[in-house]
Amino acid sequence: MVGQGSGGTTSAPEGRGLRLGGGAIAALIGVGLLVVFMFQNTERITLDFLFWSFTWPLWLFTLVTALIGAMVWFGVGVVRRHWRRTARRADRRD
Template identity: 60%
Template sequence: MSEPTGAEATGRRLGAGAVASLSGVGVLVVFIVQNTQDVRFHFLFLSFTWPMWLYTVVVAVFGALVWFGLGVLRRHRRRKERREERRG
């Protein structure tokens, strides 16, 4: 038999989160490639035109930052609770 190499040797595999993230990025890239027209935005007193792909990237990055930030807050809260349980 041959020796396992790469991910098999260390026992690492792609988790469900990684597969979902890669799938999401793939769908996002397809969406960006298919939507190259310009769109006009009106917000309060602002009015501007952006390419749809740029708007999509900005919204996706903003959403990812919010999602990441919520995870950081959750981990901080749980860590704080565990610290209080050890002291109490």
């Protein structure tokens, strides 16, 4: 008979859903802990840096420092990939 087949035409293997790697799981746990810390620390703090002095909520200071740290971490990764790429290109030329 024509038209009787397995019926499934998806390209993904059955039984495999969204899978997270170890780095993604660690990042999600870190974000969760950061959010809990921010909710628990809502008092205002005074920051003194060189000749500047300003008052911020501690949760906002925590968020800003986490974002700056993430940008630095990302930047270091970009530089590292660039160094590795240029080293591989140099090795291919030799």
